[in-house]
Amino acid sequence: MTRRFCATVHLYDDLARDVDRELTGDGLKAIGLTLGINFVAVARHARAAVRRRQALDRQLVALGMLFIASLLLALWSLLGGDGSLVMVAVYGPAGVFAASWILVRHAEGRARDAAQEVYRGAEKPETLAPPVEQGTEARLIELKRANVLPYADETAFANPFVGSGKRLQEREVIWGPIDVSEPAEGPGGTKLTITDFDAIDLHTYVARQMESISGLDGLRTRNRLYVLGSNAYMLPELVPDRTRRPAAHVPKQLVQAGLQQPGAGMRTHLCLERVGEGGRIIVSMYLRAILAGPSLSWEVAVYAVPPLEARFQTVDHLPVARGDRWWSLFKYATTRTWSELWGASGRMSERSRWRHDNERTLRKLRRKIKNQHVVVDQGAVTSLRERHGDWGQATYAERMDALDFLVRLQQGVLTATERFLKDHNVDTSSFDSAQKIITQNYHVNNVNGPSIFGAGGTINQNNNPQGGGPQGGQGGGGTPSPPATP
Structure with a gap:
C-alpha cells in the first residue's frame, strides 16, 4: 500500500500537495494513525512531486510572459509597418507554445517514470526520493509506534477512534x-x-x-x-x-x-x-x-x-510499451499544454496565498496560546488512509x-x-x-x-x-453466527 501511495502522488498534483502539507507542513493538530503506511516514504515522494510541479509552473510562467510579449510585438509590427519584425512576431507565439508543449510532456514523463519506479521496483520506496527535513522525518517515524492519539473535539460525540473508517x-x-x-x-x-x-x-x-x-x-x-x-x-x-x-x-x-x-x-x-x-x-x-x-x-x-479510491489504480494502467507510452504522452501534452500554460500563474499565486494565510493563522494562534493561555483543540480529525478510502472499490x-x-x-x-x-x-x-x-x-x-x-x-x-442471522433487539453486541450454508 505504501508503494501505491508513493506512486500515485506523482500522478496527481492535488494529492501530492495535500499530502505534503499534512505530513510535512507546520501545524498544531495531531496527525492520524499510519495504518500500515510508511509516512516517511510517502512524505518524500509527495515533496518530490510538489517540487517538480513548482519547477514546471515557474518555467511556464516565464513562457507565458514571453508569449504575451510576442503577441504585443506582432501587433506593434503590423501597426507600425516594421517588416523586419514580422517573421519574429508571427513565429514567436508558435515557438513559445512548442516549448511549453515540450516542458509539459517532459514533466509528465518524469512523473510517470517516478511512479513506475517506486511501484514496480525492488528498492525500498523511501530510498527513491530525497529526504525531507530531519525533524519532520523523526516525527513521522515516531507515529509508527504511536501509543496515544488526541482526537478532535468535533468527533467526540460520534467516534473518538478517528481515522479508523x-x-x-x-x-x-x-x-x-x-x-x-x-x-x-x-x-x-x-x-x-x-x-x-x-x-x-x-x-x-x-x-x-x-x-x-x-x-x-x-x-x-x-x-x-x-x-x-x-x-x-x-x-x-x-x-x-x-x-x-x-x-x-x-x-x-x-x-x-x-x-x-x-x-x-x-x-x-x-x-x-x-x-x-x-x-x-x-x-x-x-x-x-x-x-x-x-x-x-x-x-x-x-x-x-475500505480500499483506496479509484485513482490509486491509475499506476496499474500506465502504458509501458514504447509506442503506446509515446502516443499517450503526446495526447496528454497536446490536450493539456494550453491550460497548463495559462494556469501556471494562478497555481503559483494559490500556493503563495495558502502559505501566507497558514503562517498568519498559526502565528496568531501561537501568540494567543503564549500570551492569553488560549486552549486549542489539537486532536486529529481523520487519517490519510481513511480520507482516500472508498467502499465502492471493495x-x-x-x-x-x-x-x-x-x-x-x-x-x-x-x-x-x-x-x-x-x-x-x-x-x-x-x-x-x-x-x-x-x-x-x-x-x-x-x-x-x-x-x-x-x-x-x-x-x-x-x-x-443473503442468509439469515439472529436479530435480537436488546442488550449489547456479540459474535454473529456465520450465514447459513444452503
Whole structure:
C-alpha cells in the first residue's frame, strides 16, 4: 500500500500537495494513525512531486510572459509597418507554445517514470526520493509506534477512534456485566482462591493471546490512550510545547492510568488491527475492560477502512510499451499544454496565498496560546488512509474478509476472556450466561449503504441480504453466527 501511495502522488498534483502539507507542513493538530503506511516514504515522494510541479509552473510562467510579449510585438509590427519584425512576431507565439508543449510532456514523463519506479521496483520506496527535513522525518517515524492519539473535539460525540473508517457494528456495545467475584470450584467441591487481577492484566492477556486464539496471523495489538483534543495540553508528556503538534508516544504509565482511572476525556483502549490482503482493507477492534466492584464489562467497537479510491489504480494502467507510452504522452501534452500554460500563474499565486494565510493563522494562534493561555483543540480529525478510502472499490472477497475478521475478533475476545477468568480461578457461570445474551443480540452495520453488510452479519448481494442471522433487539453486541450454508 505504501508503494501505491508513493506512486500515485506523482500522478496527481492535488494529492501530492495535500499530502505534503499534512505530513510535512507546520501545524498544531495531531496527525492520524499510519495504518500500515510508511509516512516517511510517502512524505518524500509527495515533496518530490510538489517540487517538480513548482519547477514546471515557474518555467511556464516565464513562457507565458514571453508569449504575451510576442503577441504585443506582432501587433506593434503590423501597426507600425516594421517588416523586419514580422517573421519574429508571427513565429514567436508558435515557438513559445512548442516549448511549453515540450516542458509539459517532459514533466509528465518524469512523473510517470517516478511512479513506475517506486511501484514496480525492488528498492525500498523511501530510498527513491530525497529526504525531507530531519525533524519532520523523526516525527513521522515516531507515529509508527504511536501509543496515544488526541482526537478532535468535533468527533467526540460520534467516534473518538478517528481515522479508523466506518463502524461495522450497528451501535456502540457493552458486553456484560459479568460477575467475577465468585471463585471456581476445585476438586472435591472446594472453592479455589481467586487470583487478584486488574484491567491492565486482562488487556495484556488478550493482547498476547488474540493472534493464536483468533487465527488471524499478523494481528497487531497495542494499548493506546485516546485524549480529547482540547484536553491534550493537560499532559505535558503529550504536549511538551503547546505551540507545536502533540507527540505520538507517551510513557506507558500514562497509558495504564487511562485504563485504571479514565477521565477528563482520556481513556485507554486495547487496539486490535488486522490488515487484509495487500493492505486494501483494515479492520480495527477497540476494547476497554471495565472492572467495577464485583463485575466486569467490555466496551467494544469495531471499524473498517475500505480500499483506496479509484485513482490509486491509475499506476496499474500506465502504458509501458514504447509506442503506446509515446502516443499517450503526446495526447496528454497536446490536450493539456494550453491550460497548463495559462494556469501556471494562478497555481503559483494559490500556493503563495495558502502559505501566507497558514503562517498568519498559526502565528496568531501561537501568540494567543503564549500570551492569553488560549486552549486549542489539537486532536486529529481523520487519517490519510481513511480520507482516500472508498467502499465502492471493495470486492466481494474483501467484504467477506472484513466480515471474517469481525467474527474472529469478536469470538476471540470472548474466548480469551473465558480463559483468563479460568486461569484466575473465577467461576465462569456468569460469563456463560452473558455470552448467550451477547451472541443472540448482535447487528452488523451497513458500510456505506446496503452493498456491504446486512443485519445479522450477512453479506448483501444486489441489495438483498443473503442468509439469515439472529436479530435480537436488546442488550449489547456479540459474535454473529456465520450465514447459513444452503
